Amino acid sequence: MALLPSSFPLRTLGACASSVLLLSLAPASWADDGLQLDAVNIDSSSIAPSTTEKSQTSYQAVAASVATRTEQPLLEVPASVNVVTHRVIEDRSPQSLDEAINAVSGVKQGNTLGGTQDAIIKRGFGTNRDNSIMRDGMQSVQARNFTPTTDRVEVLKGPASMLYGVQDPGGVINVVTKKPQMTQATSISGWGSSFGGGGGQLDTTGPIGDSNLAYRLIYDKQQYDYWRNFGSTDQEVIAPSLSWFGDDTTVTAAYEHMEYSVPFDRGTQINTTTGKVLDIPRSRRLDEHFNITDGRSDSFNLNAERHLNEQWTLRAGYGYSENYYNDHQSRYISANFTTGQVTRRGDATRDALQKAHTATVNALGDVQFFGLRNEILVGVDYMKNDRTLGDLFRSSNDTGFNYNDPVYGQVPQPSKVSAANSDQTDKLHTHALFVQDSLHLSDKWILQAGLRYESFTELTGKGRPFVVGADVDRSKAVPRLGLVYLIQPDWSVYGSYTESFRPNTSIASVIGDLEPEEGRAYEIGSKFQNDYLTASLAAYTITKKNVQTSATCGTETCTRLGGEARSRGIELDVSGDLNEYWSLTGSYALTDTEWTKDPILQGTPLDGVSKNTAALYLTRDFGHVGIGDLRAGFGGRYMSKWGANDGTGTEYWLPSAKVADAFVAYKMKLEHKDLTLQLNVKNLFDETYYVSSSGLGSPAIVIGEPRQVIGKATLTF
Secondary structure (H helix, E strand, O other), rough: OOOOOOOOHHHHHHHHHHHHHHHHHHOOOOOOOOOOOOOOOOOOOOOOOOOOOHHHHHHOOOOOOOOOOOOEHHHHHHOOOEEEEEEHHHHHHOOOOOHHHOOOOEEEEEOOOOOOOOOOOOOEEOOOOOOOEEEEEEOOOOOOOOOOOOEEEEEEEEHHHHOOOOOOEEEEEEEEEOOOOOOOOOEEEEEEOOOOEEEEEEEEEEEEEEOEEOOOOOOEEEEEEOOOOOEEEEEEEEEEEEEEEEEOOEEEEEEEEEEEEEEOOOEEEEEEEEEEOOOOOOOOOOOOOOOOOEEEEEEEEEEEEEEEOOEEEEEEEEEEEEHHHHEEEEEEEEEOOOOOOOEEEEEEEEEEEEEEEEEEEEEEEEEEEOOEEEEEEEEEEEEEEEEEEEEEEEEEEEEEEEOOOOOOOOOOOOOEEEEOOOEEEEEEEEOOOOOEEEEEEEOEEEEEEEEEEEEEEEEEEOOOOOOOEEEEEEEEEEEEEEEEEEEEEEEEEEEEEEEEEEOOOOOOOEEEEOOOEEEEEEEEEEEOOOOEEEEEEEEEEEEOOOOOOEEEOOOOEEEEOEEEEEEEEEEEEEEEEEEOOEEEEEEEEEEEEEEEEEOOOOOOOOOOOOEEEEEEEEEEEEEEEEOEEEEEEEEEEEEEOEEEEEEOEEEEEEEEEEEEEEEEEEEEEEOOOOEEEEEEEEEEOOOOOOEEEOOOOEEEEEEEEOOOEEEEEEEEE
């Protein structure tokens, strides 16, 4: 217990463990001893069991749907695809989407809007609200997509507009949720954090009589202290789902409701006279206790799949997601770095609402034409993605705060509505037709070609009276081309050409015309996959023109078009089982980014991107030790220095970092139940490091979390 800090709430963890132990004594109808809660045990007409079942017990994934919208083997996909399996998530116990995928090459946390929105940079590109995050293949606008319903996470890197429409060229992330099972199983868990507080969860699933129906219900409640000098995170999730398994048809309906309250914290600041972060304790906040975002999110997905015959399968899906929030903040504007005096402004947003409706109908065929096998995907997509912000508050500047000797509570909560900034609106509507064919030219050669034709409209603006910022109505055809050569059944090489597009619009004041953004990418790579390990090596170059960026217009932020940006790199990923005892997940990425054409930024790198990143996590299964099974792991990740630009061409460099994590889990039998006790130590050596930036002028810098110890007890029956 030497690693436990004195503040670790042993009473909280003890209470969680005691509750689980008491529940183990209650009478029930138990399943077999070897039951895995999330294992799929349904007819083969459902999603491929080899993919889902292996994800539960192994670090290796053998297939993913995100890259082709079909369950195609990873070896046959001419793109870079990574899967964070359920077992990896179970062992590492991440608490956010960026933490869940931080061992994947080429991805990194972006501008999270003060820690309130998911934001992932992929191959140098991406931010919050960039349409790149999906749940079960459907567009999601939820602020926090890594929720207690998450089963695994799929990452497709490179342009994905042919498959998913309006996108940045960096890639997309698909959060796959837990589904109802035909085997009865229940788990109850509780956990505590060294930061203070913790949470508990109920997850139950099983059949409903003899009706071919299965249910799942997940309820999760979390309340834990923020690691900086004030704040807390409160989150409550309830997620019922229902599946029907027919002879040829599977239908799943899933709903999730979340209510949350999280700190709105932009982090620390750059001292522009030294070029380094402020020399103050990392726990010291520069805002106020009212810096909070309160919100709720809802999602509903309905998916149906029918096998028409041996060759054709029809799929239809509808997805709805919504995020509503109110926030308040005392916003850092500038500082006197000699005296420490800070100029801050009270800002707030009321009645912020974003809704997305997504619908798709597509057919998947595995047919023979002229003696050649064709895996055909043809379909139509529709998306309506609307975002509105109601009252925007703007208070007068205040200079009564000093970062060297802070006194909080001296400024009131913002209450002055700014008519010119209120009613911010962004409405994006798209319609698309797409077709894709994976043509097996021989036993070794696979040619994949796809084309998407999409028409889209987007209206943006703000103010009372309302002022239109942009009104775009355009169409675009986007191709995708790839070639795979299977050197051996477990080893392939590939090459691909892909494109991306998105309309450039802005709620903020616009400088000049905003032409649509377009991206092009070339990629070559190699993949290896046997029964235990999956490995991939990729080299790519992406060029993105008409890049939208920000500029300062007095006290407000304006939007302008940059010229051209480029990202090129090499990525290596390995995951799976070395033998029956050892598992690993590891990666390395060289990501070289540059503004290649721009009157201000030319020659500078893209914000927030480390040129070199690496990760390696090893896990040992010790088997039966004492009265139970012992499992433990250790690993870490490295990020080289990265830059934050102030918008005028001045680059501030943040230092490199090395962050280590460890865990130990002990699983024992209590009658016919499994009790698992797990301890995770994150940032084991308490490294001070920085993860992302936002803002212009003196960029706000988000600080990585210090050492945290999490203890968890889970009873499965």
